[in-house]
Amino acid sequence: MTTHADRVAYLHEAGFNTFLLRSEDVYIDLLTDSGTNAMSDRQWAGMMMGDEAYAGSRNFYALEEAVRTYYGFPELIPTHQGRGAENILSKILIKPGDHVPGNMYFTTTRAHQELAGATFHDVIIDDAHDPASNHPFKGDVDLAKFEALVREVGADRVPYITVSATVNLAGGQPISLANLRAVAEYSRAHGIKVILDATRAVENAWFIQQREPGMAGVTVAEILKQLCALADGATMSGKKDSLVNIGGWLGLRDPRLAEKARGLVVLYEGLHTYGGLAGRDMEAMAIGIGESVQEDYIRSRIGQVHYLGQKLIDAGVPVVRPLGGHAVFLDAAAILDHLPREEFPAQALAAALYLESGVRSMERGAVSAGRDPETGENRYPALELVRLTIPRRVYTQAHMDVVAESVIEVVEQRAGVRGLRFTYEPELLRFFQARFEET
Numbered sequence: 001m002t003t004h005a006d007r008v009a010y011l012h013e014a015g016f017n018t019f020l021l022r023s024e025d026v027y028i029d030l031l032t033d034s035g036t037n038a039m040s041d042r043q044w045a046g047m048m049m050g051d052e053a054y055a056g057s058r059n060f061y062a063l064e065e066a067v068r069t070y071y072g073f074p075e076l077i078p079t080h081q082g083r084g085a086e087n088i089l090s091k092i093l094i095k096p097g098d099h100v101p102g103n104m105y106f107t108t109t110r111a112h113q114e115l116a117g118a119t120f121h122d123v124i125i126d127d128a129h130d131p132a133s134n135h136p137f138k139g140d141v142d143l144a145k146f147e148a149l150v151r152e153v154g155a156d157r158v159p160y161i162t163v164s165a166t167v168n169l170a171g172g173q174p175i176s177l178a179n180l181r182a183v184a185e186y187s188r189a190h191g192i193k194v195i196l197d198a199t200r201a202v203e204n205a206w207f208i209q210q211r212e213p214g215m216a217g218v219t220v221a222e223i224l225k226q227l228c229a230l231a232d233g234a235t236m237s238g239k240k241d242s243l244v245n246i247g248g249w250l251g252l253r254d255p256r257l258a259e260k261a262r263g264l265v266v267l268y269e270g271l272h273t274y275g276g277l278a279g280r281d282m283e284a285m286a287i288g289i290g291e292s293v294q295e296d297y298i299r300s301r302i303g304q305v306h307y308l309g310q311k312l313i314d315a316g317v318p319v320v321r322p323l324g325g326h327a328v329f330l331d332a333a334a335i336l337d338h339l340p341r342e343e344f345p346a347q348a349l350a351a352a353l354y355l356e357s358g359v360r361s362m363e364r365g366a367v368s369a370g371r372d373p374e375t376g377e378n379r380y381p382a383l384e385l386v387r388l389t390i391p392r393r394v395y396t397q398a399h400m401d402v403v404a405e406s407v408i409e410v411v412e413q414r415a416g417v418r419g420l421r422f423t424y425e426p427e428l429l430r431f432f433q434a435r436f437e438e439t
Ligand code: F0G
Pocket: 031, 032, 033, 034, 081, 082, 083, 084, 106, 108, 109, 164, 166, 168, 197, 199, 200, 236, 237, 238, 239, 247, 248
């Protein structure tokens, strides 16, 4: 725990950017659910069974088996984390001048697509941009937007569509099986590949079980398989669903494409049977995959997120509705409606929350969205959010109570929260290292 005076000093040192705080100065850390999970006794036992051979580690084959069993992709290329897989996939599929649609963007995914020479197009349904819409599948692709893009640029300039399940920046919102099926049918007819961002697909599968007609009696494991069956490949950050601290993979069906990917993984990550991971990390991820689809686990995981969200809703705090899978997203534009978008209300709200109680959250708004690569102008996405992201198997309901009380306190004091302006703005993925001062 820290005092208010400590936190004033730490926040100024960090340039009002929660990414630049030291972890030891944070009381409850809701920056991300990425790599912050607590591993189980079984996973730790697996860590002791690392086969650290350079080539052909036993743990690689355990991971390959787990991915085939639970995700159904026959070809597995391990990577150090999700963005390693995104880099390789973007390089093997994109030619300069191509166009890649997706159901909203994710920061690293879009950055790799743009670095490979593609233009990204958001084809998510309009409801996703409205924090108050209660649509049960706000992650769905708007097929009309997707088709309009393909007609405009030509199917041969669209190598693939990225479909995220769930959609992080929309608030952890799921896509429906029916929608993905329709996307896959249309894509197949036009020679466009479907690439699933499977980072939180287990959480997505749980929402399908809860909300999609006819799916109530189907297990989360089975739904996960059905989701993946509709995709030609998947990029995965094991640091989320798979309950590990590091690890990811690229899963593919086409062996020729997998050969190309293996050629690149050796350059960027490591040999194709370790991809930047220690053997023990692959073992922990293989075990985590099996644990992640257990019904009791996934119910309690999302139940905890919803416990926090419901407390905030009951107190009248504007949050993204319906509540998502990995986080509660505060509607910063609504809470700090005295600040113009140019003064980054979400960045300011995250800073104010840290100051209040030492709870660390993350800006997901205009700072994260960056600048348009062509015009150089700031991008102002419809959503200006602060993410309270819940690590898996780490915190108790009592911690959630503290978080709720702190947020409610900040909302009551909101008139005193000032806007921010850049004192340092990095060119790429600026939100990680940017610094600010109060306006
Ligand atoms: N895709 C999604 C939907 C993600 O949320 C992330 C990471 C990645 C890909 C990249 O994976 O971090 O293993 O390289 N999201 C983290 C977050 C950073 O905090 O939401 P990675």
